[in-house]
Amino acid sequence: MTEMSHLYVALSGHGFGHLAQVAPVLNEFRRRHPEVRLTLQSALPTTVLRSRIAGEFERVEGAADFGMVMVDALATNVTASLAAYRAFHAEWNQRLAWQEQALRAAAPDLLLADVPYLSLAAAARLNIPALALCSLNWADILAGYCPDAPDLAALRAPMLAAYNSAHAFLQPAPSMPMPELRNAYAIGPIAECGQPRRAEIDRRLGLNAGDTLVLIGLGGVGARLPLEAWPELTGVRWLTPPSWSVERPDMMSWAALDDFSMLDLIRSCDALFTKPGYGSFVEAACSSVRVLFIERDDWPEEPWLGRWLLEHGNAVKIDRRQLATGALAEPLRNLLNQPAKPAVTPTGNVDAALWLERLMAR
Structure with missing residues (x-):
């Protein structure tokens, strides 16, 4: 060469x-x-x-x-x-x-x-x-x-x-x-895996010790979740895309973290809330980050993505009703209570x- x-x-x-x-x-x-x-x-x-x-x-x-x-x-x-x-x-x-x-x-x-x-x-x-x-x-x-x-x-x-x-x-x-x-x-x-920068995130966003930080990331195709319909969950803070303009004390835009890569954000959160997709699933599993994911059963690739993540990572799947109503307390609790699996090597x-x-x- x-x-x-x-x-x-x-x-x-x-x-x-x-x-x-x-x-x-x-x-x-x-x-x-x-x-x-x-x-x-x-x-x-x-x-x-x-x-x-x-x-x-x-x-x-x-x-x-x-x-x-x-x-x-x-x-x-x-x-x-x-x-x-x-x-x-x-x-x-x-x-x-x-x-x-x-x-x-x-x-x-x-x-x-x-x-x-x-x-x-x-x-x-x-x-x-x-x-x-x-x-x-x-x-x-x-x-x-x-x-x-x-x-x-x-x-x-x-x-x-x-x-x-x-x-x-x-x-x-x-x-x-x-x-x-x-x-x-x-x-x-x-x-690719990012750098763990949780202490810096906590400082900048004013998070309390013990808060559960959940990053919402749906990839490169646009969508906005019905966050206003979701109830507040004690001790849970949501990190949302800047374009969503959410005004709730438990939901914060990652605009204040614009010098962080998405990979850094994934590596630094307690859980990633996402849809089935190769990048987010594998990046989370390789970073030992738990995943709460929305069903996408019509996407032909989804069965193999989902089965792999459930086997190799820590993950819980939710349905569209739970997404619409924000009935996430139980699935999130189940996710956080899973014994941590080792990081996947890419x-x-x-x-x-x-x-x-x-x-x-x-």
Whole structure:
């Protein structure tokens, strides 16, 4: 590998979970090979990318996928999603030409995709080596939501062909099954962990000794919970997103902690209140942080995420009724009373970095 070596990363902008998978791998890879040039293609804001990815990188604007059309962080618009996939594939040749042009201009030695299939298809046509990395793929997510769509097979065919064209499709634990991928390889969990800064949080927010601090974080897709309907719980303080503008003495915005990373906040709280998602689940388990999570049973990846967290971390699942009414005293008490499980080691960071290393050296 030389200073001329160039890695191109195509990153889905469907929430922050794909960035949570890619960033620890890139950081580990660049720790080993700081000379490698890095280009990122993503619809995520540059500030968000720089908050997780160390070092310099070039930026290519444009989204190579959309994932699913979301109503909010907990609800998927299935009808709109199916229509969007039909429109996307109706313009397949034009979109493929656009992605090929971007890759041809960058001339990378390797493409890493998490997990836009358009980018993988373009790389295959240009004979650029490619590696896919993700706990899900959009072909199986679409099939999970739209099993009876008459054109499902036609929509999935180019998606599966693109995923199978990669040298390997790395599946970090926990991943959903992907039976139609011939190139799937299981690797360990991927996560970055923040710094424990609880004493500083207590000082800044004026928390009392013994207060239970619960961080509310729903990821990168917008939503606002009905906090005004929740009863106060003795000794429980909630840390909320600044945009929610909650005015309650037991609920505080993390705006006063704007110099803390989200990873630091997760590491420093007593519990994380969230929805099922790869990044939040694995980051919490690797930080020994307890998780209270909302059911999201329609999301096809959820069963494997939930089972893994319940086995390897400390977690309790709540239903939508409990969410709406704030009937959280019992599940939170049950969560806090669980015997603490040891932190999970994110071995997938190195696993995936070694795959990049081997393919870049070819």
